Amino acid sequence: MNVYVRATMKDVAALAGVGLATVSRVLNGVPVDPHLTVRVLDAARQLGYRKDTAATSLRRADRRTNTIGLVLQDVANPFSSALHRAVEDVGVQRGLLVLAGSSDEEPERERELLGVLRTRRVDGLIVVPTGAPDDELESAHRDGTPIVCVDRASPVPGVDTVTADNRGGVAGAVRALHALGHRRIGFVADHSSLWTARERHEGFAAAMAELGCRTRAGWVRRDVHTEDAARAAVTGMFGTATAPTALVTAQNWLTIGARRALVDLGLHHTVAHVGFDDFPLADMLDPPVSVIAQDPAEMGRRAALLLVSRLDGDDGPVEAVTLRTRYIARGSGELPPPATVSPS
Amino acid sequence: MNVYVRATMKDVAALAGVGLATVSRVLNGVPVDPHLTVRVLDAARQLGYRKDTAATSLRRADRRTNTIGLVLQDVANPFSSALHRAVEDVGVQRGLLVLAGSSDEEPERERELLGVLRTRRVDGLIVVPTGAPDDELESAHRDGTPIVCVDRASPVPGVDTVTADNRGGVAGAVRALHALGHRRIGFVADHSSLWTARERHEGFAAAMAELGCRTRAGWVRRDVHTEDAARAAVTGMFGTATAPTALVTAQNWLTIGARRALVDLGLHHTVAHVGFDDFPLADMLDPPVSVIAQDPAEMGRRAALLLVSRLDGDDGPVEAVTLRTRYIARGSGELPPPATVSPS
DNA sequence: GCCTCGTGTGGAAACGTTTCCTGACGGGCT
DNA sequence: AGCCCGTCAGGAAACGTTTCCACACGAGGC
Incomplete structure (x- = not known):
């Protein structure tokens, strides 16, 4: 060398x-x-x-490193990487570099990552929190490091957040299915430890109650974490005589797994299906998949802008931005219930 | 604060x-x-x-920052982000943090990014080079910063590289189509400024020549950069009487655009189609898309391991790793030519 | 014309760490 | 028992920058 x-x-x-x-x-x-x-x-x-940035930030009065830390679930996940990109774009304009890492939904890994990021004295943090209590995050907050939690509520009070309207999104989809005549609606959601999964379930339950629809235990499957698990869950759900006529899946991998199951069962043109979160090629499947879309890029952008304003000294009240979701009707969610099914 | x-x-x-x-x-x-x-x-x-990392790396004899720079085409692109994740995984085991950025295929942006990364004294660099001459990369190399170029040949001589066997992959697919009876094969590739696009074209041209198949100007479309452009190109290619019976598309967005065009024309069950690079849900389209798959995670892993060994002082000869591609037969590439088409 | 004030440059200290060097202590050998 | 050498801890210098402070010079006012 x-x-x-x-x-x-x-x-x-x-x-x-x-x-x-x-x-x-x-x-x-x-x-x-x-x-x-x-x-x-x-x-x-x-x-x-x-x-030399090391010497610079060592000596500078404000100790700025012009680096922000980004803790994602998995940099390779399309949702995360879209968010990452949006954060990067805001950062570039400000001369901020992004130090990103994957927590893999593990609280311990989140802690470690935050640890190294804090050691590097990042100017601020954008975090998709696992949801578990996190003393690193808390102590960073106490130290005055600006933090924005994205996609999920913050485990630490007093932290800015940018999230999607998970409840409203799901509730809207349920109402749309109801309007089409569906009364028996199944639901598949991710681990209940995830804030988003809980919110989406709340939205589902609230809408069903509001519409006077009964739900059955077998029709609501929670804690389903992988594509394969979703496939199995949906196969089970529709294997019985009294199956739902419509299905809402609360995460994109689950949506894909569910679609696979419906295809296996030959029901993909029969059962109405709406997924939460859009995904590439959803429009090219047969039938195209209707989704409740959130905009990860917009979430990242808003979070980054919020962080930047905090870095600029904005010490206004804690912000909790909720972004609207958008229902994209592509076909799978617009299938009517079979005429033979007796109402309610 | x-x-x-x-x-x-x-x-x-x-x-x-x-x-x-x-x-x-x-x-x-x-x-x-x-x-x-x-x-x-x-x-x-x-x-x-x-x-304090700043003070540490400022004073340490080896000036290590335990940070590596990763210059991707776009962190949000699935290929890039899979690579990113693999690099991260290797880094974690070594206590290395990854500073990633997107060049967007723009040489100037690549230069800038490398500039900031070098200012931060990253220990090493992993770069998906745009291919344009880059004095930043060159001077980093001269300074002794370990560099690994990934996916594409390095614009700077003497730099380790990890690439896929682009030529061989395409040639293999062409041979397979030929074996099925196809003689008229169309080809769509990305910008010729991209090393991969050139390699894939070379592979195509070489295989066609080897098999004694003639190509026509209208059947080979290069410098097609977006999904929409691919859609338009393929629509044009198959709009004429003397259209190919098979199609090879040299990049995943182009593959998707091409498939859209074939669907538009009602030819998706008629024209054999093979794409370079796998993509999620390729198996769920109708017909499922056959692809020449490369393994971005493996590329990232190999590149990171190579970089790490250089960081550990390995000063062996320059390495140029070529990873094999894998043909995944899913259906679209296995469609036979129409019986009515006269041979050759 | 001299003094004062202001502007602006240069030298030195300081940031938090690693590394070099000095000094003290203890043990072993003669 | 005395001396020497080796081991190990502490003080201070150094890394490359920013910031503080002192000082010089020029201009303006009396």
Whole structure:
């Protein structure tokens, strides 16, 4: 490996024939004699000088690192990565770099990640919290590190949040199915430890109650975490004589697993099906999948903008942004109930 | 914002009643009197002490930051994010954090990103290069920063690379189509500025030549960059009487655009179609899409492992890993040519 | 014309850590 | 028993930058 040694500010100062402080001033945009300014800039260019961020943030009064930490569920998950990208885009405009990591829904991993991020003194944090109590997050909050929780409620009180209207989204879909004549509606949701799963279930239950629809134990499956589990759950749900005529699945992998099950059973053109969260190619399946769409990019953007404003010193009251969901009718959710089924 | 001030090593030393150097030694695992060790660790815990990475890497002889830079095309793109995740997984085991960014295929953005990453003194770089000459990448290489280029050839000579066997993958698919009886095969590829697009075209052209199949200008469409452009290109290609009987699309968005076009034309059950790069739900379309799959996670993993070994001082010869592609027959690529079509 | 005030540059301290070097202590050998 | 050497802890320097402070110079006012 090359033993190349980088030019320092002292070298630039020497070459330009000015003091160290002057170089610093020029490089930080503090007005300085134009004549000296060009000498410094020339020298810097000549030496290929580059500021050392470590030294900078070590010494700076505000200790800024121009880095923000992003804790996602999984950087490879489309929802997370869309969010990531939106955060990056806001960051780029502000000269902020994003340090992202995956918690894999494990509280311990979330803690660790926050630990390393805090060690690096990130200026702020955007977190999709697992939901478990987290002393790292809490202590970061106490230290005054700006934090925005995204997609889910914060385990720590007093933290800004950006979430989707999970309840309203599901409730809306249920009402639409009801309007089509459906009365027996099944529901499949993720782990109840997840805030979103609970909210979506609440939305479902509330809408069903409001509409006077009865639910049966076998028609509501919670704590279903994987595509395969959803496939199995739905296969079971529709294997009986008294099966629902419509189905709501509360997460995109579950939606896909459910669709696979419906295809297996030959019911994909018979059972109305609405999924929460859009996914690529949903419109190319047969029938195209109707979804309650949330906008991860918008969530990321809002969270990043909120964080940036906090970084800029905005100390207004805690914000809790709720983004509306959008129902996208593509076909699968518009299938009417079979005429032979007796009402209620 | 809280004016909380973090405990420093000096505070720990004072509380433990030991010297500064001893605290440093304990925290870095240098053997020290066990009695003192526990005193230091206790004091550190008590104060909630946390090492400051900025100061550490500023002073350390090796200047390590335990951070690696990852320049992707777009963190939100499934290929990129799968790669990202694999890199992260290797990094976690080594205590390396990943600083990722999106170049959006723009050389200038790639340069900028590399610039900030270098300013932060990342220990190494993993880059999906746009392919344009890049002085930042070159100068990083000269400085001795370990670099691994992924998915595409490096614009800078002497850099380790991990790529897929693009030529072989496409050639294999063409041979398979030929074996089914296809002689007229269309091809759609991305911008020729992209190394992968060029390689895949080479593979196509070589296989066609080897098999003695003629190609027509209208049957080979290059520089097609978006899903919509692919849709339009394929619509045009199959709008004429003398259309191909099979189609190879060299990138996953192009594959999807092409499939849309075939559906529009009612030809999706008639024209054989193979896409390069797998994508979610390819198996749920009708007919399921056969693909030449590469494994982005494996690419990321190999690249990260290679980088890590370079970080560990491995100064062996430049490596150029080529990963095999895998043909996944799902149906769309197994459609035979219409019997009425005259051979050749 | 001299003194004062203001502007702006240069030197030095400081940020929190690692590393070098010095000094003290203890043990072993003569 | 005395001396020397080795081991190990502590103090201080150093990393590259920002910030504080002192000082020099020029201009303006009396």
